[in-house]
Amino acid sequence: xxxxxxxxxxxxxxxxxxxxxxxxxxxxxxxxxxxxxxxxxxxxxxxxxxxxxxxxxxxxxxxxxxxxxxxxxxxxxxxxxxxxxxxxxxxxxxxxxxxxxxxxxxxxxxxxxxxxxxxxxxxxxxxxxxxxxxxxxxxxxxxxxxxxxxxxxxxxxxxxxxxxxxxxxxxxxxxxxxxxxxxxxxxxxxxxxxxxxxxxxxxxxxxxxxxxxxxxxxxxxxxxxxxxxxxxxxxxxxxxxxxxxxxxxxxxxxxxxxxxxxxxxxxxxxxxxxxxxxxxxxxxxxxxxxxxxxxxxxxxxxxxx
Amino acid sequence: xxxxxxxxxxxxxxxxxxxxxxxxxxxxxxxxxxxxxxxxxxxxxxxxxxxxxxxxxxxxxxxxxxxxxxxxxxxxxxxxxxxxxxxxxxxxxxxxxxxxxxxxxxxxxxxxxxxxxxxxxxxxxxxxxxxxxxxxxxxxxxxxxxxxxxxxxxxxxxxxxxxxxxxxxxxxxxxxxxxxxxxxxxxxxxxxxxxxxxxxxxxxxxxxxxxxxxxxxxxxxxxxxxxxxxxxxxxxxxxxxxxxxxxxxxxxxxxxxxxxxxxxxxxxxxxxxxxxxxxxxxxxxxxxxxxxxxxxxxxxxxxxxxxxxxxxxxxxxxxxxxxxxxxxxxxxxxxxxxxxxxxxxxxxxxxxxxxxxxxxxxxxxxxxxxxxxxxxxxxxxxxxxxxxxxxxxxxxxxxxxxxxx
Amino acid sequence: xxxxxxxxxxxxxxxxxxxxxxxxxxxxxxxxxxxxxxxxxxxxxxxxxxxxxxxxxxxxxxxxxxxxxxxxxxxxxxxxxxxxxxxxxxxxxxxxxxxxxxxxxxxxxxxxxxxxxxxxxxxxxxxxxxxxxxxxxxxxxxxxxxxxxxxxxxxxxxxxxxxxxxxxxxxxxxxxxxxxxxxxxxxxxxxxxxxxxxxxxxxxxxxxxxxxxxxxxxxxxxxxxxxxxxxxxxxxxxxxxxxxxxxxxxxxxxxxxxxxxxxxxxx
Numbered sequence: 001x002x003x004x005x006x007x008x009x010x011x012x013x014x015x016x017x018x019x020x021x022x023x024x025x026x027x028x029x030x031x032x033x034x035x036x037x038x039x040x041x042x043x044x045x046x047x048x049x050x051x052x053x054x055x056x057x058x059x060x061x062x063x064x065x066x067x068x069x070x071x072x073x074x075x076x077x078x079x080x081x082x083x084x085x086x087x088x089x090x091x092x093x094x095x096x097x098x099x100x101x102x103x104x105x106x107x108x109x110x111x112x113x114x115x116x117x118x119x120x121x122x123x124x125x126x127x128x129x130x131x132x133x134x135x136x137x138x139x140x141x142x143x144x145x146x147x148x149x150x151x152x153x154x155x156x157x158x159x160x161x162x163x164x165x166x167x168x169x170x171x172x173x174x175x176x177x178x179x180x181x182x183x184x185x186x187x188x189x190x191x192x193x194x195x196x197x198x199x200x201x202x203x204x205x206x207x208x209x210x211x212x213x214x215x216x217x218x219x220x221x222x223x224x225x226x227x228x229x230x231x232x233x234x235x236x237x238x239x240x241x242x243x244x245x246x247x248x249x250x251x252x253x254x255x256x257x258x259x260x261x262x263x264x265x266x267x268x269x270x271x272x273x274x275x276x277x278x279x280x281x282x283x284x285x286x287x288x289x290x291x292x293x294x295x296x297x298x299x300x301x302x303x304x305x
Numbered sequence: 306x307x308x309x310x311x312x313x314x315x316x317x318x319x320x321x322x323x324x325x326x327x328x329x330x331x332x333x334x335x336x337x338x339x340x341x342x343x344x345x346x347x348x349x350x351x352x353x354x355x356x357x358x359x360x361x362x363x364x365x366x367x368x369x370x371x372x373x374x375x376x377x378x379x380x381x382x383x384x385x386x387x388x389x390x391x392x393x394x395x396x397x398x399x400x401x402x403x404x405x406x407x408x409x410x411x412x413x414x415x416x417x418x419x420x421x422x423x424x425x426x427x428x429x430x431x432x433x434x435x436x437x438x439x440x441x442x443x444x445x446x447x448x449x450x451x452x453x454x455x456x457x458x459x460x461x462x463x464x465x466x467x468x469x470x471x472x473x474x475x476x477x478x479x480x481x482x483x484x485x486x487x488x489x490x491x492x493x494x495x496x497x498x499x500x501x502x503x504x505x506x507x508x509x510x511x512x513x514x515x516x517x518x519x520x521x522x523x524x525x526x527x528x529x530x531x532x533x534x535x536x537x538x539x540x541x542x543x544x545x546x547x548x549x550x551x552x553x554x555x556x557x558x559x560x561x562x563x564x565x566x567x568x569x570x571x572x573x574x575x576x577x578x579x580x581x582x583x584x585x586x587x588x589x590x591x592x593x594x595x596x597x598x599x600x601x602x603x604x605x606x607x608x609x610x611x612x613x614x615x616x617x618x619x620x621x622x623x624x625x626x627x628x629x630x631x632x633x634x635x636x637x638x639x640x641x642x643x644x645x646x647x648x649x650x651x652x653x654x655x656x657x658x659x660x661x662x663x664x665x666x667x668x669x670x671x672x673x674x675x676x677x678x679x680x681x682x683x684x685x686x687x688x689x690x691x692x693x694x695x696x697x698x699x700x701x702x703x704x705x706x707x708x709x710x
Numbered sequence: 711x712x713x714x715x716x717x718x719x720x721x722x723x724x725x726x727x728x729x730x731x732x733x734x735x736x737x738x739x740x741x742x743x744x745x746x747x748x749x750x751x752x753x754x755x756x757x758x759x760x761x762x763x764x765x766x767x768x769x770x771x772x773x774x775x776x777x778x779x780x781x782x783x784x785x786x787x788x789x790x791x792x793x794x795x796x797x798x799x800x801x802x803x804x805x806x807x808x809x810x811x812x813x814x815x816x817x818x819x820x821x822x823x824x825x826x827x828x829x830x831x832x833x834x835x836x837x838x839x840x841x842x843x844x845x846x847x848x849x850x851x852x853x854x855x856x857x858x859x860x861x862x863x864x865x866x867x868x869x870x871x872x873x874x875x876x877x878x879x880x881x882x883x884x885x886x887x888x889x890x891x892x893x894x895x896x897x898x899x900x901x902x903x904x905x906x907x908x909x910x911x912x913x914x915x916x917x918x919x920x921x922x923x924x925x926x927x928x929x930x931x932x933x934x935x936x937x938x939x940x941x942x943x944x945x946x947x948x949x950x951x952x953x954x955x956x957x958x959x960x961x962x963x964x965x966x967x968x969x970x971x972x973x974x975x976x977x
Contacts (some may be wrong), residue, residue, distance in 0.1 A: 026883055026884065029884070030878075030884070033803070034805075034966060036803075036884075037799055037803050037805060039797070040795050040797045040798055040799040040803075041795070041796065041811070042857065043791075043792060043795055044792040044793070044795050044796040044799075044815075045796075045811065047792055047851075047852070047855075048814060048815060048818075048852070048855070051830075051848055051852055052817065052818050052829075052852050053817075054833070055816065055829040055830050055832065055833040056817075056821075056825075056829050058832060058833060058896055059825070059828065059829040062832060113728060113731075116721060116724045116725070116728075116884075117724065117725055117728045119721065120721040120722065120724065120725040121725070124721050124722070125722075125725075131961060131962060133725070135958060135962035136729060136732075137728075137732065138730075138956075139954060139957055139958050140732055140736060140886065140954070141913065142909060142912070142913065142953055142954060142957035143736055143739065143907050143934050143950050143953060143954045144929065144930055144949075144950050144953065145913055145915055145930065146911055146915060146930065146933050146934055146937060146946075147739055147933060147946060147947065147950035148735055148736070148739070149733040150937060150943075151736070151738045151739045151742070153734055154738060154742065155734075155735060155738055158972020161738070161753075187731065187732070187735065190732065219713055219717075240816075240820050241819075244819075244820050244821060244822055245822070245823075247821075247822045248821075248823055248825060248916070250823040250824065250916075251915070251916070264822065264824050266842065267824055267828070268824065271828060275828075275832065278828065279828065279832075281822065282822075282825045282829075282965065283826060284829060285821070285822050286821055286822075286825055289819075289820050289821050290817075291821070293813060293816060293817075293820055294813070297809065299718075
């Protein structure tokens, strides 16, 4: 790119007008790539660093402090006792494991349900219905989280509709517990998985699929070799949401988890009494998620969020 | 990973460590002051000199559910609006579910007064979050039951930190349909051979360990527990063991009265430990939940209204304290929540004439086996000097461990 | 690809089941908003309209709703500005550390809310004086940014830079180019991103619990506090049912508008 000044040719004999200061600045800016980049990134990056990364770093530092048992105030001396407490106590390790397993289960279930639904919504349903179907699937996002969980609490209660329906088949209701937590979390995060899948599938041109058919592929082969590579990043993108939202959830667990606890509950319980311990516990899902993000970067999922 | 990535991570890591070291070095944490050591200034500064003048401003109140009703639960139940009209102070009420939540919220410094139970009050005092209260500036203080005044949870080194609110016991709640006659013991909530597997609902807070201790006082007297908040390591471990034993009996640990009431009403829970408030709310549609204090005794609470240190609306704060313990308002609160009032004059003003009798407000013997919520400290509260007791942060850690397993 | 009829029906059946799964609990919510019992006793023995009446009359709800709308709008606005800037930087420039920066922007939404919440709470209360409406907006804007970035970046990647270059060749300044060339192309992506950000902020409860000041009550906070109060809890159901019903229409329209354009672009 070489344009620097208006292209109007100077009349013969008259020197071209010298560019004004604004033009000079713009020219310089245009030539200096790093300056343009800095101008663009300055605001968002500063915001991110100051408002998010610094507090996060501070949280990590707080995890290395401790609490005075008498006053409850934070003692700012480096110590690893919080991590030691977590890693030497089987109950806590079990909780972390339980949380990760629940999050993974929820993710898989969401993917299994979202895939056929997304496929139907973007390719099988007639185009007339597609916007409506999408709207129907996304609408629950607007029903408040708490209300949905309370509704499930009613449904799953021992004297609720689930128990009634299962009773017709002679089965007893499982009641509250980890199963209920997995069910409700899957329910809550399903739209987050359907949306990227739907977007990815509907952005895929029909011509690609036709070409595969022309080349002789049966539907399953088309799906496996043509569509799956497109859907995969979308599934991974959705999984970032479902995994992370499940890792840190404590409200659903309190309401339908019965006596079970997950990582988020431990953090919440200790937050007011022993902030350093809560911080230490909170760093664990951070490590897990950052690891997960680094691992999925290459799938291109991060652009599909 | 690339060398530049490595370098970046190293830079980040070392800056974190430097930050930690810098913060660690410059601050001693301010943790080694106690009121006695320093001199005359009590913890939290000097109390307000008074007099309590015309008040204006916004008073942020942090209260147990049912303590500061402003008409939003039931339009007829409102003692906040009259206060606002009388004084000109605007009131915002925030409700919490456990003492832990109360302390956490109060630590943000956004609230001016708080109704703190004994397991929160001392933490607020020693954390220097509240100021001493000059009870002479609270005219209605004079009529408060003497046995609520100058107690270990509201008075430190002879300095008062608040005004007593009322008192109650943590009762045994039960599904009325299942128990035509009230149970007489806590046994079905604790014993391994209890028929109530998966039907019991304990309070979801570390202070519940004291309830285990109360039961042990009756069933294992050789442990020598005198005060359920004053437990040496052996006694504490026994309490935790009892709680582990209770786990198969638990349907869920309750943290809010709606959950609890729901459970008792629909039969998920047959017995629970909690407040009269839950029963009152559940029984709005008929007698479904009963309450009783079993023979082993119970934990209880006597709350204290405390004022934030350096609050800007100290006049409003003092007026609120006076308002809440005034005979009429204290009677209203006592009836709504279901507790014994703090003000002796309130007994004559309750709508239900038998209220004070029902809640044993004037019966000193009833409270002999009620152990008010107190913050456990390393220094044994029962006066033992030959051993140290388990402090509150370890209670919380143990509770967290218990709940995580 | 051509799918056989039975397969199509199978998909259709699955979709119906899926929709049923999604809407049964919402139906319970709606039903409960007419339930005369205050402890959500099931099955509802008496139906009543009084919760709906109470909900409309309730001042707390209206204030909370308005607060939520303001919060979401402000957070979305900040996110739109910052997100567009960041998206342009990330797509139009190739620089050292671009991947890392991209990852960093994802963190606020990828890390569990409770972590964000306590980190922000710790800083705001210990070092910056306290929690207010502003701290809440800041918290929300931070996790809304990435939603805008992704939508904007996706669109920018599909839009050839040559259009912008042509515009500048013709003498337009960068600012003018942005206004007349880039922005129109981005518009629907920003709209979609903004809508999603608005929705995220509107329903957010965990970060909000940790970053809202005492007088500030968003709708989720109002719901949280009132689900504790037996006489208020059914009103909450009425409010939730109302929100759901009210939101179907704009979502459908929005999707019609942006989806139509997207579909057209594929052919």
